[in-house]
Structure formats: structure tokens, C-alpha cells
Amino acid sequence: MLIVTGGGTGIGRAVALAGQAAGKRVLVTGRRSEPLAALSDLSEQTGRSSGRIEHLVCDNADVDDVGRLADRVTEPVHGLVLAAGGNPATGRPDPASLRQVAELYQATLDSNLRSTVLTLAALSGQLADDASVVCFSSIGAEYSSGFYGPAKAAVAAYAAGQAAELGPRGIRVNCIAPGYITDTEFFADQMRSERAEQLRQQTALGRVGHPDDVVALVDFLLSPASRHITGQNLHLNGGAFTTR
Ligand SMILES: NC(=O)c1ccc[n+]([C@@H]2O[C@H](COP(=O)([O-])OP(=O)(O)OC[C@H]3O[C@@H](n4cnc5c(N)ncnc54)[C@H](OP(=O)(O)O)[C@@H]3O)[C@@H](O)[C@H]2O)c1
Structure with a gap:
């Protein structure tokens, strides 16, 4: 079974559809029911393989x-695949008080780090011995201002620690740090x-990324x-960003 958090839209949705096409049973989560239900409907209509996509409304x-x-x-x-996340600061005015700073900080850490930590902790016992876990960091962890970059840096650090914890069971944990990916919310x-x-233009290839x-x-x-490959x-x- 494949579980994709934040699977109703964007990257998670594309991962879920690819899983279905590969014949997997896929369970997607998200906080809004509409995109999840639409994806499940699409999965039933296309029926292009023996795979299927189920959903659970879940924060x-x-x-x-x-x-x-x-x-x-x-x-x-x-x-x-722990794709749930985002930047709650997008489209909002800058915090105007210390309380608002604290609220934005908490919302950003919750959406990215807490969602990753809780989901992996809850499902750890149900992971198969050859399971692979994929977390989501961001290019923003390298230079983003605000709290999104720090939250994503923490996700990458957490993933590396979990790779060490779960490695003896044969379970791998890695993190992907995308740059700009279009066709997402x-x-x-x-x-x-x-x-x-x-x-x-910041990319070496002169192209932006797509969910695929x-x-x-x-x-x-x-x-x-x-x-x-684990702990990476x-x-x-x-x-757009190179490690050397
Ligand atoms: N697109 C980019 O350029 C880019 C770049 C670097 C990293 N990323 C990372 O890639 C991952 C996937 O994002 P995306 O680009 O595909 O954007 P997206 O379309 O906004 O997908 C994020 C999904 O996460 C869900 N989500 C957010 N918080 C959640 C929570 N607490 N519980 C459950 N679901 C939650 C959202 O649905 P609900 O709102 O319905 O919950 C949404 O479906 C994210 O972690 C993002 O930070 C994206």
C-alpha cells in the first residue's frame, strides 16, 4: 500500500495517480474533502489499471x-510519501504583532514539520520491512526568509534522523527538496x-519543474x-541550487 499525505493536489496528486497507474492501492490525505473526492472519482473513472485511490480527510x-x-x-x-505542507505566509500581510509572529511561526511548523513527525510516528509500526519513506523539504530551506525555510530545513534533519532510527528494520527515509514546481496550489x-x-532563469536548464x-x-x-539510498x-x- 502507498500512502500520500497532501495527495489531493499538486505533487502528491501526481504521485498518487502514478501509484494507481502502477497498480498500487493508494490512500491520500488532505484537510479539504473536495480535491480528495475529485481525485478518487477520477481514479474510478479512468480505471486504467488494477490500482485504486482512496481518500481520508485528515489534518x-x-x-x-x-x-x-x-x-x-x-x-x-x-x-x-509525506507531501503535506505549504507556506501559510503566502498571500497574507506580514505579521503586525508579536502574537501574529507566533501564530505564523506555529502554523508553518505545524503544516510542514509536525505533519511529517506525527504521520511517520503513527504509521511507523505499520511500515513493511522494505518500506520507503519520502519527506518533502524545499529549496527554500537554503535561503528562504520567514519560517518556511527553517521548517523545511527541520524536515530534512528529521528525515535523516529517522533514516538512522528505521534503518535497522530495512526501512529507508529520504527527503526531496524541490525548486519551483508549477501546476500545484x-x-x-x-x-x-x-x-x-x-x-x-535561475535554473541551469532554463526550465521550471513539473509535478511529473x-x-x-x-x-x-x-x-x-x-x-x-537513505538519509539523503x-x-x-x-x-537553481547546487550542493557544490
Ligand atoms: N510547488 C513548489 O514549488 C514546491 C517547492 C518546494 C517544496 N514544495 C513542497 O512540496 C510539497 C507538495 O506541495 P505542492 O507543491 O504539491 O503544493 P500543493 O498543491 O499546495 O499541495 C500541498 C498539499 O498539502 C495539503 N496539506 C497542507 N497541510 C496539510 C495538513 N496539515 N494535513 C494534510 N494535508 C495538508 C494541501 O491540502 P489541504 O489544504 O486540503 O490540506 C495540499 O493538497 C509541500 O510539502 C511543499 O512545501 C513545493
Whole structure:
């Protein structure tokens, strides 16, 4: 079974559809029911393989919701893709008080780090012995201002620690740090065309990323072909940021 958090839209949705096409049973989560139901409907209509996509409305940063997710899982989890996340600061005015600073800080950490931590902790016992876990950091962890970058840096650090914890069971944990990926809800209609062009020009390849670019790396990390790769933070950004 493949579980994809934040699977109703963007990268998670593309991962779920690829899982279905590969014949997997996929369970997607998200806080809004509409995109999840639409994806499940699409999955039934296309019926292009023996795979299927089920959904559960679940705030992955909420202890009770994540507990319900763990109760729903009745078979070994071979793939766990923790795509739930985002930047709550997008489209909002800057915090105008210390209380608002604290609220934005908490919302950003909850959406990205807490959702990852709680979901992995809740499902740890249900992971198969050859399971692969994929977390989501961001190029923003390298230089983003505000709290999104720090939250994503923490996700990458957490993933590395979990790789050490779960490695003795044969379970691998890696992190993907995407650059700008189009066709997602991440920017919530706030991405101006000038800014998108700027980001394209920052890549070495002169192209922006698409969810399918991420799917290719996720599929590799979920497959036995990556059996000796764990504890890594893999950048996927067309060369906009290099590690050397
Ligand atoms: N797009 C980019 O350029 C980019 C770049 C770097 C990193 N990333 C990361 O890639 C991952 C996937 O994002 P995306 O680009 O595909 O954007 P997206 O379309 O906004 O997808 C994020 C999904 O996460 C869900 N989500 C957010 N908080 C959640 C929570 N607490 N519990 C459950 N679901 C939650 C959202 O649905 P609900 O609102 O319905 O819950 C949404 O479906 C994120 O972690 C993001 O930070 C994206």
C-alpha cells in the first residue's frame, strides 16, 4: 500500500495517480474533502489499471486525525510519501504583532514539520520491512526568509534522523527538496509571471519543474533500485541550487 499525505493536489496528486497507474492501492490525505473526492472519482473513472485511490480527510498535524489514519490502515505500508505542507505566509500581510509572529511561526511548523513527525510516528509500526519513506523539504530551506525555510530545513534533519532510527528494520527515509514546481496550489495564485520567469532563469536548464519531474524521483526512491539510498536530502531544481 502507498500512502500520500497532501495527495489531493499538486505533487502528491501526481504521485498518487502514478501509484494507481502502477497498480498500487493508494490512500491520500488532505484537510479539504473536495480535491480528495475529485481525485478518487477520477481514479474510478479512468480505471486504467488494477490500482485504486482512496481518500481520508485528515489534518496530518492533528493527533486525533492522524490516529484515525493509522486505524484506517489495515495492510503493510510499502511507500509513505509525506507531501503535506505549504507556506501559510503566502498571500497574507506580514505579521503586525508579536502574537501574529507566533501564530505564523506555529502554523508553518505545524503544516510542514509536525505533519511529517506525527504521520511517520503513527504509521511507523505499520511500515513493511522494505518500506520507503519520502519527506518533502524545499529549496527554500537554503535561503528562504520567514519560517518556511527553517521548517523545511527541520524536515530534512528529521528525515535523516529517522533514516538512522528505521534503518535497522530495512526501512529507508529520504527527503526531496524541490525548486519551483508549477501546476500545484503551493503559490495559491500569488505567483506573478515575472517572478516565475525569474525562477526559470535561475535554473541551469532554463526550465521550471513539473509535478511529473518529482514523480520520477519519488518512484525511484520508492523502488528497490534505490535500495542503498537513505538519509539523503535530494535536490530537484534544474540546477537553481547546487550542493557544490
Ligand atoms: N510547488 C513548489 O514549488 C514546491 C517547492 C518546494 C517544496 N514544495 C513542497 O512540496 C510539497 C507538495 O506541495 P505542492 O507543491 O504539491 O503544493 P500543493 O498543491 O499546495 O499541495 C500541498 C498539499 O498539502 C495539503 N496539506 C497542507 N497541510 C496539510 C495538513 N496539515 N494535513 C494534510 N494535508 C495538508 C494541501 O491540502 P489541504 O489544504 O486540503 O490540506 C495540499 O493538497 C509541500 O510539502 C511543499 O512545501 C513545493
